[in-house]
Amino acid sequence: MNNAMPVTQHVMVTSPHYLASMVGARILEQGGNAFDAAVAVSAALGVVYPHMTGVGGDAFFMLYKAKSKELIGFNGTGRAAARADVAYFANKGLSSIPLRGALSAITVPGMVDAWWEVWSVNGKLTWEQVLAPAVQYADEGFPVSPNLYDWICRDEELIRQNAEMARVFMPGGAIPLPGETLVQRDMAQTLRLLQKGGRDAFYQGEIMERIVADAERNDGLLGKADFNSHAGRWVEPISTEYRDYRIYQMPPNSQGFTALMMMNMLERHDLGAISRHSADYYHLMTEVVKKAFLQRDLYLTDPEFADIPLHRLLSKEFANHLAEGISFEKAGAHLSPAMGQDTAYAAVVDEEGNGVSFIQSLYFDFGSCYMPGGTGIIMQNRGSFFSLDPQHINCLLPGKLTFHTLMPAMVFKDGLPYLLFGTQGGEGQPQTQLSIMTSVLDYGCTIQEAIANPRWVYGRTWGQVSDSLKVEGRVSEKEVRMLRKKGHNVERVGDWDWIMGQAQGILIDRDKGCLNGAADPRGDGMAVGW
Known part of the structure; x- marks a missing residue:
């Protein structure tokens, strides 16, 4: 029933997946600090906990810096596409934004930019080291957890409607059982591109090109300019x-x-x-x-x-x-x-007393259930919460952030x-x-x-x-x-x-x-x- 509560003297990592927690511990053992570990845990969760979070989503980080006794936050949420407005959906005869599919993925994912900012300002290890555990779990696979299995079963019909999603999460057409190995080779390649090119690989380079090209083929609204202009906020x-x-x-x-x-x-x-x-x-x-x-x-x-x-x-x-x-x-x-209610929260405290409280999400379980071909990225559907009522406080407008849970x-x-x-x-x-x-x-x-x-x-x-x-x-x-x-x-x-x-x-x-x-x-x- 109750998990044992560890009591320690030096460091602590907690997350909603045991493998991600161990990633944080490994990063700290390698000489990283809480900020390195937080980014590594966040990236690993996107691989081993893909029904709740990932590269295609958003994140918020709250950071305590022990040396300066400073508490600061990073808002890693994305804005609505420049082409996303009420008129666009009204012209399609829609009174609300679709909850799934390419047309629900109308906000730029802010996750990668958040990783880059948190790490580049505060980290001790290299960018490649911080992302390496996530690459390993994507490339070599990991045992399917009971929670992931349950959610694939719940969303089986939705997953099968997207060929890329089905190929990744139902290899050979079958739902992997708990304990069976799930490999995500396209995600591994995406993460390697991030290791090599940093945040710009996602917002300026090859990953962005793939997402935008696929969106154009599938009636999506995100364009190059939306990715190019993205910037999270301290x-x-x-x-x-x-x-x-x-x-x-x-x-x-x-x-x-x-x-x-x-x-x-x-x-x-x-x-x-x-x-x-x-x-x-x-x-x-x-x-x-x-x-x-x-x-x-x-x-x-x-x-x-x-x-x-x-x-x-x-x-x-x-x-x-x-x-x-x-x-x-x-x-x-x-x-x-x-x-929606599907999210992943984690926290890290290191030996210096630095602490990171952070949370990330795709919004719905498996987000938009839309995966641009060859990327392994599940796009979030966070923008589907915008209202199409012009008088509503959270009405959709180009370049706007939505109400965030x-x-x-x-x-x-x-x-x-x-x-x-x-x-x-x-x-x-x-x-x-x-x-x-x-x-x-x-x-x-x-x-x-x-x-x-x-x-x-x-x-x-x-x-x-x-x-x-x-x-x-x-x-x-x-x-x-x-x-x-x-x-x-x-x-x-x-x-x-x-x-x-x-x-x-x-x-x-x-x-x-x-x-x-x-x-x-x-x-x-x-x-x-x-």
Whole structure:
């Protein structure tokens, strides 16, 4: 059931796939730092965890530099193609952007540029060394994990609709069983081109040429100019105080500010007087989620295209105003738009005290389910979340960043990193972060206990029309009845259900001089260190 929680003194790596965690450990053993290891883990995840992330996706990195005591973020998300606008889709008779296929891949992947920036500014090893483990797993193969097998089975029909996808993930026409070796030779070649040519191989060179040529053959919108002009952004994380801690999140276009709003509302309450496993706890968490999501859905988009009033949204006064509208007896209502939930979060802390909290995604499972021929790259469908309503805050415009669910986090204690954490799951990301933070900061749980605690998720993903409150089966029937009595549309799911996502975390215990790492027992992850 529960993964063993390693406690170490020098370094710690945690990710949603055990092979990627070991890659991070190998890089640190070779003399790399946390920034080298983070990029290596990120690249390896794109190979061994391809249903959730890859070269064709986006990423956010939050970096703590121990020497300068600086915390900085990198927004590695891509903009909409220059030809992507509302009129284009309207002329095709479409009222929404397709969820799959080449026409859903309308934003430039920001992953490779993020790797390059994080490594080139902070790394110690060579670029070739950092990407070498990912090349090896792509070229020589790796054992299919249970989670990857499950997702190939779930998406079999979609995968078979794209010949390149089917060739890679169903070699010989059959789904590879857990433990069987999956080889990705085209991806290995793409990674070798990156080793040789750096980021420019992706945004200026041969890889870009292949993607654009294939897009042109398949009614896609991404062009050379879109790749040539791409540049990620170094940003300052946003934060709030919560009791004796400071919580950091990425600024918009990330939804990270919603978790800060939620914690501001919760600060009014003595959570220690509310059992972590009670209906009152799940009710309160769900209600602050609804309040924050209402504001998120009103404002979140590319901050270069709209005014997002973060100062007001993150103020304690506004939190008090929102919290006053919460009833402990009756559930409120808010229906957010359905969104994808498939992501990979990882974290690294090295011997110097540097730390990286990072997250990456293709948006949906297997992204757009579109793979440009000969590249091995699954293109993300992140841009499918743009609205085609001209009045909508997240309306599609050329060169615009979309509302982004990704949100890596850190908590500081006494001015230093204390907790690095994050999770998979679109709507579920701020909610699982809420579970982890309250479990550790208010209930005194270890990071492994916090991740293993029974979870909930309010909202919906694609294909769902209701805003049910899903709770894991370990929540007692008595508490479920009480939640229903309060007006929640409760759906009980599995005891350790995949819909709750997969969280990872590292807790830095400076009093004891140790690092505590944790990976989610709901997935294939592992925390490792020494």
